[in-house]
């Protein structure tokens with residue numbers, strides 16, 4: 001089976017991990033800082049804080065801002081559930097704003113309609129690897145005094161008008177799950193220019209304690225204080241070593257992903273019944289996913305196409321069931337079918353094709369040939 005996404009690990013990655021396994025620090029050691037600094041330098045922020053997952057990164061961002069009961073956070077329904085869950089962890093209320101039909105990115109006009117006196121934050125999701133319209137979102141945030149958060153889990157290496165995802169919003173969350181651009185197994189990062197938030201997140205990942213084990217060891221002190229309720233959201237040093245090693249290859253990974261997208265684009269450009277999502281001219285897409293929309297009036301339904309491709313060893317997938325449609329969100333927040341018609345309609349026709357840097361030329365041709373036979 002050709003999966004929709006997978007990691008690319010080489011010998012030098014393995015050596016980097018093994019070196020740390022032989023060292024003194026498996027966790028709370030120097031590799032974490034090194035990884036954070038490398039990410040800060042790459043995306044162009046003052047601070048980066050490494051965490052145990054992208055979900056932990058999103059949760060920490062909501063904590064740093066101070067989201068709590070009564071606060072509303074606006075986000076798109078086309079995303080992974082974790083984008084909304086992080087609001088619920090803090091007792092806040094996720095309020096969805098529908099997406100644009102051609103890109104499935106949050107629609108700034110819909111965002112503005114959802115703002116109430118309780119709104120605190122807008123989370124933009126750079127879906128599939130294409131940045132949202134951050135200028136439009138920034139304008140709305142300024143006007144209504146809101147904080148901008150980016151769920152950049154799909155978009156490490158993407159750019160909006162020449163600026164990298166990671167420094168476009170006030171806080172950005174990344175994930176290093178194996179299907180993402182670079183991996184640490186599990187892992188995540190928050191990037192920001194705000195020192196206060198960065199310090200809050202550092203404490204939040206360590207139970208809300210003011211110093212970590214190594215800092216106490218270095219100052220010969222046993223004293224520590226817990227000033228806030230935090231979690232154990234730490235990443236390990238061997239994961240960070242893998243992250244550092246992977247980050248060096250990110251430019252090459254991105255080049256490979258964009259080349260695969262070009263090949264798919266060329267094939268679909270001459271066809272009407274399957275269309276890739278559109279890409280705006282002021283964005284540099286990072287292609288975490290390659291998503292196509294199937295034409296509804298074709299005789300093959302999405303489910304048939306999905307089943308046939310899977311049967312032929314092509315691991316297509318669907319990203320995502322709109323979050324408000326999940327039983328948890330229906331039950332606890334009263335969302336229902338029909339609330340977000342653009343997202344719901346798109347959901348019925350989307351399909352994610354295999355997209356990862358080690359996808360071979362003959363595999364791409366195999367995918368294209370199967371689609372040609374099944375659909376055209």
Ligand SMILES: *Cc1c(COP(=O)(O)O)cnc(C)c1O
Pocket residue numbers: 053054055056079080082083125151153154174175176177186187188
């Ligand atoms: C992967 C992902 C997350 C969560 O990241 P984990 O590292 O798996 O916790 C959050 N949001 C989006 C959009 C993602 O794709």
